[in-house]
Amino acid sequence: MYCFNDILGVSDEINKVKAIGMMACQTSSPVFIYGETGTGKEMMAQAIHCKSIRYKKPFVAQNCSAIPENLLESTFFGVSKGSFTGAVEAEGIFEAVQGGTLYLDELNSMDISFQGKLLRVIQEGELRRLGENKIRKVDVRIIASVSEDPEILIKTNRLRKDLYYRLNVIRIDIPALDERKEDIPLLVNSFISKHNLKLQANIDGITEEALKAIMKKTYDGNVRELEHLIEGAIILKQKGIIDSCDLNIKENLNTSLKCRLEIMEKKYIKEALIICDYNVSRASVFLDIPRQTLQYKMKKHKIML
Incomplete structure (x- = not known):
């Protein structure tokens, strides 16, 4: 427990x-x-x-x-x-x-x-x-x-x-983990200790480069996804220090403000459409934007009704 x-x-x-x-x-x-x-x-x-x-x-x-x-x-x-x-x-x-x-x-x-x-x-x-x-x-x-x-x-x-x-x-x-990324270093160290014991491995830590890669990543699966990422690296490495090449990170680590804002915009538009029973006119009122603007953004984000 x-x-x-x-x-x-x-x-x-x-x-x-x-x-x-x-x-x-x-x-x-x-x-x-x-x-x-x-x-x-x-x-x-x-x-x-x-x-x-x-x-x-x-x-x-x-x-x-x-x-x-x-x-x-x-x-x-x-x-x-x-x-x-x-x-x-x-x-x-x-x-x-x-x-x-x-x-x-x-x-x-x-x-x-x-x-x-x-x-x-x-x-x-x-x-x-x-x-x-x-x-x-x-x-x-x-x-x-x-x-x-x-x-x-x-x-x-x-x-x-x-x-x-x-x-x-x-x-x-x-x-979500993406909302509290300052907690990631503490979580990473905890998962290394946990899986060293579980897997009988001898990982001494993680490089600064690898930690930066982990910090930049987005986590749809949250803390569970982070733990699985560290567990996988330990299985492959077994001993020594985890480097960025040991991590199974293949996504584009785009952390620009523009990219993040577009991700959030798409999320809010989807939520508004659900709340408004997929009625575009009502959703535009809910979001306080013109209907034409909402239609343009739906097309841009490839949101289908």
Whole structure:
């Protein structure tokens, strides 16, 4: 299990996130975590649980996308013997986590109708197993996470608004690695130590040139991508000091302001189109630019409707 000391960084962004996480430890209120893939959402969830009053109780992490739609209810709420042909008595995840913390990763991947049933259990603190009438009390703290903007998920009917508001008591937005690049040297040293031990390697460090290349790179996969990059270099190098030629970096390291601004512009235009149901006129009003300008920028960025 991870703790707050495992969440590495010296940036203001990560220190703010850790401070909110520490405050969340003092309550049993739901926590809603938003962060891109690879930013460390489950690490934060585990750290909160480990420092909370529930630390002696179970912590269960469930990737919601891994459960088939027809098994959601039985998986979470349990099954009563004889409720269907061949059914045996079985408790669900909620009962298994009694008194502890349930971390729901990729919450929006659940069927929207089941999200309503989940909301009721969270609100009432009770459930019925599939096929029985007996009401069972449950005391479980919920930490949920998504990797896409919650407002867009709600707008596109992939996340129930009422469920979001019920869980969004304490909101933690974990920054992308590209937003806290001053943390990269610390992370790199940590990953070298970790994978030296794991791979029985003897890497002494990293050259300044290699570190500069790592700093210039963009990370769509965030901290997880950085760790895999270092792990791969250690596998190939085994001993000595990692140099830039040991890194699997093939992308164009264009860090000009113009390039970065164009990347952000494309991102904001895509988000605006989603929010406005792909209506260009409404999106232009949302972005506060003329419709013709938006059409020109869509063509420039090759954004298709």
